[in-house]
Amino acid sequence: MSNAASIVAVILVSIASLAVGAFGLRLSRTMSDFYVASRGVSPVLNASAVSGEYLSAASFLGVAGLILARGVDMLWLPVGWTAGYLLLLVFVAAPLRRSGAYTLPDFAQLRLESVVARRASSLLVVAIGLLYLIPQFQGAGLTLRTLTGAPSWVGQFAVALVVCLNVLPGGMRSVTLVQAFHYWLKLLALLTPLFFLLGAIGSRSGNPSAGAVRVADWVEPLGGDNALYFTYSLVLATFFGTMGLPHVVVRFYTNRDGRAARRTTLAVLVLLSGFYLLPVLYGVLGRYVASDLVAAGRADSVVLELPSRVLDGPVAEGLTALLAAGAFAAFLSTSTGLVVSVAGVLSQDLVRWGTGHRQGIRAFRLSTVIAVSVAVILTFASAAVPVAHAVELAFAVAASTFCPMLLLGIWWRGLTAAGAIAGLLVGGGLSMGAVLSTTFGVATTGWVGVVMTQPAAVSVPLAFATMVLASIATRSGAPEHVTQTMVRLHAPEHLDLNRGSFHPERWSRRPVVTGKASPAVDATATRP
Amino acid sequence: MRVTSPRASAARTRTVSIASEIDEQTRLGEVYITSLMRSQLRLALTVLLVLGTTLGLLPLLFSVVPEVGRFSVLGVPLPWILLTVVAFCEIITLGWFYVRQAERNEADFSDLLDGR
Numbered sequence: 001m002s003n004a005a006s007i008v009a010v011i012l013v014s015i016a017s018l019a020v021g022a023f024g025l026r027l028s029r030t031m032s033d034f035y036v037a038s039r040g041v042s043p044v045l046n047a048s049a050v051s052g053e054y055l056s057a058a059s060f061l062g063v064a065g066l067i068l069a070r071g072v073d074m075l076w077l078p079v080g081w082t083a084g085y086l087l088l089l090v091f092v093a094a095p096l097r098r099s100g101a102y103t104l105p106d107f108a109q110l111r112l113e114s115v116v117a118r119r120a121s122s123l124l125v126v127a128i129g130l131l132y133l134i135p136q137f138q139g140a141g142l143t144l145r146t147l148t149g150a151p152s153w154v155g156q157f158a159v160a161l162v163v164c165l166n167v168l169p170g171g172m173r174s175v176t177l178v179q180a181f182h183y184w185l186k187l188l189a190l191l192t193p194l195f196f197l198l199g200a201i202g203s204r205s206g207n208p209s210a211g212a213v214r215v216a217d218w219v220e221p222l223g224g225d226n227a228l229y230f231t232y233s234l235v236l237a238t239f240f241g242t243m244g245l246p247h248v249v250v251r252f253y254t255n256r257d258g259r260a261a262r263r264t265t266l267a268v269l270v271l272l273s274g275f276y277l278l279p280v281l282y283g284v285l286g287r288y289v290a291s292d293l294v295a296a297g298r299a300d301s302v303v304l305e306l307p308s309r310v311l312d313g314p315v316a317e318g319l320t321a322l323l324a325a326g327a328f329a330a331f332l333s334t335s336t337g338l339v340v341s342v343a344g345v346l347s348q349d350l351v352r353w354g355t356g357h358r359q360g361i362r363a364f365r366l367s368t369v370i371a372v373s374v375a376v377i378l379t380f381a382s383a384a385v386p387v388a389h390a391v392e393l394a395f396a397v398a399a400s401t402f403c404p405m406l407l408l409g410i411w412w413r414g415l416t417a418a419g420a421i422a423g424l425l426v427g428g429g430l431s432m433g434a435v436l437s438t439t440f441g442v443a444t445t446g447w448v449g450v451v452m453t454q455p456a457a458v459s460v461p462l463a464f465a466t467m468v469l470a471s472i473a474t475r476s477g478a479p480e481h482v483t484q485t486m487v488r489l490h491a492p493e494h495l496d497l498n499r500g501s502f503h504p505e506r507w508s509r510r511p512v513v514t515g516k517a518s519p520a521v522d523a524t525a526t527r528p
Numbered sequence: 529m530r531v532t533s534p535r536a537s538a539a540r541t542r543t544v545s546i547a548s549e550i551d552e553q554t555r556l557g558e559v560y561i562t563s564l565m566r567s568q569l570r571l572a573l574t575v576l577l578v579l580g581t582t583l584g585l586l587p588l589l590f591s592v593v594p595e596v597g598r599f600s601v602l603g604v605p606l607p608w609i610l611l612t613v614v615a616f617c618e619i620i621t622l623g624w625f626y627v628r629q630a631e632r633n634e635a636d637f638s639d640l641l642d643g644r
Contacts, residue, residue, distance in 0.1 A: 072597075075611035079619075083579065086619050090572040090626050220597040221590040221607045231587040239579075259634075262627050269623045273616035280612055411569050483558060490565050492634045495641055497547055 005321035006147040013185070013325045014162045017332055021166045021178045043260050047267035049176045050251045052183030054081075054268075055275060056132075056334035057139030058391040060186060060327050063276070065299035067283025068291070071218030074283075076231060077392075078276035080238025084395075085272060088243040089265040094258035095410045095489040100502065102253050103345050104246055104402055110488075110502045111409045113479040114417035120424050122349045124401050125246040126371075127428075128394055129342035131435065132245070133335055133375040134382055135390040139300075140331040141379075146301045147324050156379055159328075160372050163335050167343065167368050175336055176254060182333035183271065189326025190278040193307055193319040197285055200310045218287070226450050229457060234392065237456035241395030244402030247337035250344065257493045282306060303327070339375075343367035382439055392454075393435045400427030400459040404467050410489055413482050419471025427463025431455045547641055564637045571629050575622050583615055 059081070066074040101107040105121040108114070140159040141152030166178060217223040222231065242248055255261040286293065286302040290309050293299050304327065307319035346367035347360070401424050408415040434455035451458050479485070481500050488499035548557075590597050590607065599606040 072605070072607050072611065075608070079583070079611055079615045082616060082619055083583065086579065086623050086626075087576065089623055090575045090630075094630070219605050219608075220594070222587065222594075222597070228587055228591050235584065235587070259631065262630060266620075266623045266627050269620050273620055276616070277612060411565065483561075486565065487561050490561065490568065492638060495547070495638060 003148050005317045006324040009321035009325040010144070010147075010158075010328045013328045013332070014158070017162060017178050017181070017329070018165055020181050021169070021175070023177065043255070043264040043267055045176070045180050046251070046254055046260075046264045047271055048180035048183045049254075050179075050248070050264065050268045051271040051275065052179035052181070052186070052329075052333045053247060053251065053337035054272070054334070055183065055186055055330055056391065057136050057143075057327070057330050059276070059279065060190070060330040061139060061143070061300050061303050062391070063279040064282035064286060064303045065301070067280055068286040068302045069294045069299040071215075071223070072221050073223065073227065073231060075280065076234050077238065078280065080235055081242065082269060082272045082276060083239050084242025085265060085268050087239055088248070089262060089269070092243050092406050092410060093252060093261045093265045096249065096252050096406070097255050097261035098258045098489050098491075098493065100488070100499075102250070103341065103348065104244075104249055105345055105349060107409070108405065108420070110500075111479065111482075111485055112415070112417040112420055113481065114421075117417045117420055117424075119349065120421055121402070121405070122345050124397075124424065124428055125345045126342055127432065128244075128397050128401075129246055129338045129345075129371070130375055130378060131397065132247070132391065132394040133338050133342075133371075134379050136331050136335045136338070137375060137379040138382075138390075140328070142300065143304065143324065143327050143331075146298075146304055147320070153380075156376060159331050159335055160376050162332055163339050164368060164372055166332075166336055167339055168365050175340055179333045179337065182329040183275075185329045186326045187275055187278075189322050189329070190275075190282070190303075192322060194278060194281060196315065196319060197306060197310050201285065201288065229450060230454050233396075233454035233457035236460050237392060237396040237399050237454070239399075240403045240460060241397075241399035241456070243406055244398030245394070246341040246345070246402075247334070249402075250341045251337070259492070279303070335375075339368055339371050342371040346371060389438070393431075393438065396454070396456040396459065397428065397431040397435065399456050400431040400463045403460070404464045408464070408467055408471075413486060414471050414475070414478070415467065416471045416474045416477050417479065418474040418477055419467050419469075422470035423463045423467030426466040427459050430459040430462065434459075560637075560640070564633065567633045567636075568630060571626065571633065575626050578622060579618075582618060586610060 059078070063074070063078055066077065096107065099107055099110055101110055104125055105118045108121040109118040112118075137156045137159055138152075141155040144150050144155030144158070145152050166175065222228060224230075252261050252264075255264055282303050286299075286306060290302055290305060293302055293305065298305075304320060304323050307316045307323065310316075311319070343364055344367075347363035351363050351367050351370065404423055404427065405415075405420050409420070434452045437452050484498060484500040485502075487497055488502075491497050491499070586607075597605070597607050601609055
């Protein structure tokens, strides 16, 4: 397969990402810029950035590959990933923004008033972040290998390096612009070749391999053993997992206020729906002209191989290069978002030796390097779990841990710190156990094996039940300021109300950092 | 209603009092904030219920009535249409409906506090 054009495209995407990041850098000065871009990002720009960050290797390459290989049942992935944003919109978007927290551990600290709950959340953010980073790096290695024949580590190091160069200087502010740019690049990269492909296939007389399409297993839903359980487990994990992903949640703090957070999410629903129709079409086209990829075990690369199957000459090369650029943008934006959120948590809770503004930024940079290095090492160490399945497992862990903590924490006064920690332990333990058994290939049979492959349908309800029951049992240990916290989470910002004194930069030893404080905090200060 | 801010003028008494009832965490203040939470939660659960009884029941429908999975519309199998165009349109419509209603609920709450 050819190559020079694709290599140039990948290098161009990396340089363009760095250039856009450097432009944003000029605006990035304070601590609050580093974590949340000082909350001054408009809904349309923010929605592009949210979508750009969310559409990962699994969306760009994995969905088409899975649809090519397994057909209609895999349509639940794009639908679930979009519906996850709808549930995030209706249950958490505005309250989360109004909480004024930067990260999920900040939210745990605010709502549960417990340092133990904060630490447990920090550990989980790091675990989910790494679990999600590994498939991104793996995907980058595979893509470069498919396109150029270079060994996998080349692609992995290339992504790691560009992510570091993007995050280190400017933190969140420069990242926002880069990710917005990546959404439109990914959309264009899938849309343009599609016109050429449809035109070329449409002008052909008769379909040589239409037989591969009219197969009942592929066209009709619920093929295979335990299909109903797997489908519902996938639906639960994707519908409820999105709100618990650390790199998704951190983006909500960059909205101006709760109302803007809702409008941003609505725009995200439109952007994601438009995007997700494209990989589905690639999967279907692949079934017509490249169904041999399934038997060859290379279904994941169908998006990259389609142009050279249908067209030839410089047109095919150019389109392949464009798709390579889009795929690389997908790895870069998702890994960048994950690294920012993991580094944010590491630097707030673990790697911190001073109290000043400069030390804060230095800790953030050190944490970035640590997070990327650990992810690269784990990528080498982990067995070859298929890209989309590793991502599904990360969703299952998020749906079994942060989802119940957020939903109950925001809508139920009764959630206590002890209850939340118990739920995180049960949900996290079960889902992480499933992840480990899958990663290390522990073979289990019967129902246990089925549950271990797709844990969400069991672990999500259990986590909810544990949080509720343990909270009721420890009712006397309810957080002291829960009423005030509820006012903060639910009352619109323009109302002059006492929302408590929580501030993510002041929760422990840290002094106030200069920069724009959130309106929620300002409102408190103006009360007599 | 308890007047908690003696310095406020008579005309502003009511304005100040609901906000300060909430600030001072009285029973009445809690009733107000709970009413906002309830209306927003009811709205969110409505959206979840609609999603759950349409998209959420599809796998069960495919399992109980397999004929649905074999039905075609204009040459495209029905499940493929339901799980792409129809699903995305439903998700966007529900999102739009939610944002409009949630902003109305908040406007009602603000009006209540402003004494209008």
